[in-house]
Amino acid sequence: MDDALLKFVWKFFKNLGATLSMRNEILTASNIPEKFEKFFGKKSPYKFTVDESLATDEVEFLEKGSYTLKAISSYLEGSGETTLLKIDFKCDPESEVKKRIDLKNSTIVKLSQKKRNNIFFRYTFHTSFQYLNEREKLINEVYIHDNKRINGDLNDYPVSEGSKSEIDIPDMKESYFVAKEDLKVQLDNKTREVANKLNTALELEIRRVEAHFETEERELKYLLEKAKERFEETVREGDQVKISRQAKVIDSIKEKLNPEERLNDKERSILIEKTKHGLNVNNKLFNTTLIYHPIYTYDFYVKNEHMKTNFEVAYDPLTKSLQKIPCSICHEDVREIYFCSNGHLACRKCMVACKSCGKEHCKKCLKIHCELCDALICDSCKVRCIGCGKLMCKSHTTQDKLSRRHYCNTCLTKCERCASLKIGSDFRRSRKTGVKVCEDCYRKEIQEKIVRNLD
Numbered sequence: 102m103d104d105a106l107l108k109f110v111w112k113f114f115k116n117l118g119a120t121l122s123m124r125n126e127i128l129t130a131s132n133i134p135e136k137f138e139k140f141f142g143k144k145s146p147y148k149f150t151v152d153e154s155l156a157t158d159e160v161e162f163l164e165k166g167s168y169t170l171k172a173i174s175s176y177l178e179g180s181g182e183t184t185l186l187k188i189d190f191k192c193d194p195e196s197e198v199k200k201r202i203d204l205k206n207s208t209i210v211k212l213s214q215k216k217r218n219n220i221f222f223r224y225t226f227h228t229s230f231q232y233l234n235e236r237e238k239l240i241n242e243v244y245i246h247d248n249k250r251i252n253g254d255l256n257d258y259p260v261s262e263g264s265k266s267e268i269d270i271p272d273m274k275e276s277y278f279v280a281k282e283d284l285k286v287q288l289d290n291k292t293r294e295v296a297n298k299l300n301t302a303l304e305l306e307i308r309r310v311e312a313h314f315e316t317e318e319r320e321l322k323y324l325l326e327k328a329k330e331r332f333e334e335t336v337r338e339g340d341q342v343k344i345s346r347q348a349k350v351i352d353s354i355k356e357k358l359n360p361e362e363r364l365n366d367k368e369r370s371i372l373i374e375k376t377k378h379g380l381n382v383n384n385k386l387f388n389t390t391l392i393y394h395p396i397y398t399y400d401f402y403v404k405n406e407h408m409k410t411n412f413e414v415a416y417d418p419l420t421k422s423l424q425k426i427p428c429s430i431c432h433e434d435v436r437e438i439y440f441c442s443n444g445h446l447a448c449r450k451c452m453v454a455c456k457s458c459g460k461e462h463c464k465k466c467l468k469i470h471c472e473l474c475d476a477l478i479c480d481s482c483k484v485r486c487i488g489c490g491k492l493m494c495k496s497h498t499t500q501d502k503l504s505r506r507h508y509c510n511t512c513l514t515k516c517e518r519c520a521s522l523k524i525g526s527d528f529r530r531s532r533k534t535g536v537k538v539c540e541d542c543y544r545k546e547i548q549e550k551i552v553r554n555l556d
């Protein structure tokens with residue numbers, strides 16, 4: 102049974118978009134495009150088998166050289182068309198997207214969908230290997246996406262006829278070039294395999310030719326010896342007619358043994374074998390299929406108590422996956438999405454809380470280190486000491502009531518009388534104790550004295 106033939110026919114009709122079924126060793130092809138039916142001269146469905154005992158008027162027996170195979174070959178040679186196919190996914194992209202992301206500190210305000218198409222190509226090549234008396238046919242498919250070869254198979258997808266109005270057909274030159282190169286690689290093994298087979302067969306043939314010539318030479322030499330013996334006998338018998346006949350026999354054998362002639366003959370025979378064992382590979386582009394399917398893209402509008410922003414998420418129903426959502430800090434793909442108070446999208450690792458207010462920020466927004474305790478603090482929590490100029494956490498500073506200015510605790514002096522931290526340069530020496538005290542305590546002391554004097 103020749104399964105390769107059946108496979109070839111199957112692939113051919115599959116490429117035409119036919120409906121195929123295989124039952125009890127019989128392949129049925131229906132829904133054949135009219136163009137092929139006209140070419141073939143018969144309306145579908147067609148039935149084929151590679152088991153001769155199953156062949157009937159209805160079921161054609163497939164064998165090398167059969168009508169169908171010849172028709173397919175000539176059809177392939179005459180085509181080279183572009184087909185548009187669309188993959189229709191039955192899915193609810195919105196819920197698929199929502200299922201795949203996790204908004205950690207924000208809620209969705211609004212979603213808006215945009216649709217664009219992902220396009221790839223399938224190039225179908227028809228290759229024939231011609232050698233000896235064989236003609237092997239192969240159909241190879243190469244799938245190209247973004248000018249790169251991809252592993253593809255449309256069998257598992259719901260495909261329907263596409264429409265030119267739905268897509269902008271891109272330039273295919275580069276992708277065709279890539280496909281052709283890939284085909285060469287795909288055919289390389291086969292070519293090498295056939296070439297090896299041919300080389301082995303050729304070597305055998307050459308050896309056969311050489312052996313043939315050697316045997317022939319041995320036989321001729323033997324005949325020559327015999328003829329010479331016969332010649333001597335005839336000389337002894339003295340019959341002139343017989344002598345001259347025998348001399349002619351010897352001449353003709355000698356002529357056949359001429360080494361130059363023999364070498365020429367042998368080389369000619371070898372050359373004929375070499376030509377016979379040549380390999381002729383013929384590639385033809387049978388069909389270009391542009392396949393497209395939607396990529397669902399959503400603008401997510403989100404908010405939390407600190408911010409409002411939007412970001413894009415794209416869902417590819419072919420791969421059933423989201424396209425990358427990059428963290429704005431480390432650029433890695435994020436599924437657990439955080440937003441800093443400035444609206445930056447970030448991953449868990451790239452989020453930090455301000456030591457002072459506890460608000461979540463991304464690492465880009467939280468860069469200030471307190472010069473005293475080294476903790477990260479946000480912009481609104483940082484305080485610059487008017488005395489030493491250092492930036493620090495609010496908790497290390499005190500605001501002066503009068504001037505409203507901030508001083509760090511080291512830049513302030515502790516008043517021994519009231520124990521509060523005050524600006525050291527404002528201290529006055531107490532008349533009572535001789536120690537420097539804060540302005541407030543000093544004023545109080547003076548007021549008390551006045552009161553006492555009044556009494």
Ligand SMILES: [Zn+2]
Binds near residue numbers: 428429431433450451
């Ligand atoms: Zn990150």
Ligand SMILES: [Zn+2]
Binds near residue numbers: 458481
């Ligand atoms: Zn803060």
Ligand SMILES: [Zn+2]
Binds near residue numbers: 442445464
């Ligand atoms: Zn940020």
Ligand SMILES: [Zn+2]
Binds near residue numbers: 488508
């Ligand atoms: Zn200070």
Ligand SMILES: [Zn+2]
Binds near residue numbers: 474475497
């Ligand atoms: Zn601090």
Ligand SMILES: [Zn+2]
Binds near residue numbers: 539
């Ligand atoms: Zn005081």
